[in-house]
Amino acid sequence: MHELSIAMSIVEMAQEEAERRSVQVDAIHLELGALSGVVKEALVFSYEIACGGTLLEGSRLVVTDVPIEVYCAMCQLPKTLPSMQWFCCPDCGTPTSEVIHGRELVVTALELKQ
Amino acid sequence: MNPEPRMLEVRKNVLKQNDVVAHALRDRFRAQGTLAVSLVSSPGAGKTMFLEKTLTLLKQHYRVAALVGDLATENDALRLARSGVPVRQITTGTLCHLEAAMIERALENWDVGRLDILFIENVGNLVCPASYDLGEDLRLVLLSVTEGEDKPLKYPTIFNSSDVAVITKIDLAAAVEFDEQAAKANIQAVRPHMRLLKVSAKTGEGMDDCLLLVAKMLAERLEETPI
Numbered sequence: 001m002h003e004l005s006i007a008m009s010i011v012e013m014a015q016e017e018a019e020r021r022s023v024q025v026d027a028i029h030l031e032l033g034a035l036s037g038v039v040k041e042a043l044v045f046s047y048e049i050a051c052g053g054t055l056l057e058g059s060r061l062v063v064t065d066v067p068i069e070v071y072c073a074m075c076q077l078p079k080t081l082p083s084m085q086w087f088c089c090p091d092c093g094t095p096t097s098e099v100i101h102g103r104e105l106v107v108t109a110l111e112l113k114q
Numbered sequence: 115m116n117p118e119p120r121m122l123e124v125r126k127n128v129l130k131q132n133d134v135v136a137h138a139l140r141d142r143f144r145a146q147g148t149l150a151v152s153l154v155s156s157p158g159a160g161k162t163m164f165l166e167k168t169l170t171l172l173k174q175h176y177r178v179a180a181l182v183g184d185l186a187t188e189n190d191a192l193r194l195a196r197s198g199v200p201v202r203q204i205t206t207g208t209l210c211h212l213e214a215a216m217i218e219r220a221l222e223n224w225d226v227g228r229l230d231i232l233f234i235e236n237v238g239n240l241v242c243p244a245s246y247d248l249g250e251d252l253r254l255v256l257l258s259v260t261e262g263e264d265k266p267l268k269y270p271t272i273f274n275s276s277d278v279a280v281i282t283k284i285d286l287a288a289a290v291e292f293d294e295q296a297a298k299a300n301i302q303a304v305r306p307h308m309r310l311l312k313v314s315a316k317t318g319e320g321m322d323d324c325l326l327l328v329a330k331m332l333a334e335r336l337e338e339t340p341i
Contacts, residue, residue, distance in 0.1 A: 002242040037244035037271045084270045095306030105128045112120040
């Protein structure tokens, strides 16, 4: 369970950014890859705790799931995996471990208070 | 009617701080001609026993040392110290994984001279360590025959972030009716073409292959960094 420490990093980063730009934050938008090793529900729960007593108290964490995308050498195309238990091209079945997307743990945007 | 929310584009990697430290460590290891090898597994898969054996065998030919992460006790460090090589404990407290900054701190004021190989034993955990780059060149994930063949399917992320899978305690394989083919198939399913080793640190079976792998990587490292 390392989601709390990750949530605290997110809050710290957003707070710095908000202070630097003198803005008030309503929500943080985050891209979360299926291979990031972070559990979404635990992160959202931890976020609320991590926000407590900071400038971001009461703000939301908006998570966009990023599926695993691999490169298939046979099809010569990027392919989205339907399952993380089966690293094979969903179309031709060729095994592949070349991950293009899915490791993301990225704050993409701050949604500002109106 | 609600107006469109005002968005401020940021695009920042949450673990950037860890990655920056990890990259600096990797550069430093490379410049010194040191190979860094980390070990991850569930608790009780045999990391410490495997490492103790590895250190004992390697120290005859190389300058080796180990950092070992543990939540609370120093038991593992004491066991590893029996191998006679320098060992330093990193007590993580409640933290379930090692981070790059902990490695950096542990290396401070540690007068071990130039090392050929530095081993880093992570906290026993198949989930959290996957997210943190420690600056290592090689990450070994250990899977013991007593754990069940489907571990790779349950924890695909850690297998996917590792370079080599090591099946441990193979001396017990028959007793626990370990299905080697199923385990191999599961590993390949989550990480195709993953290199696989089978060992028993107790009997010594398969240890040669592990040492060869590390020695070969070290030779390549020294070729790029003549010391």
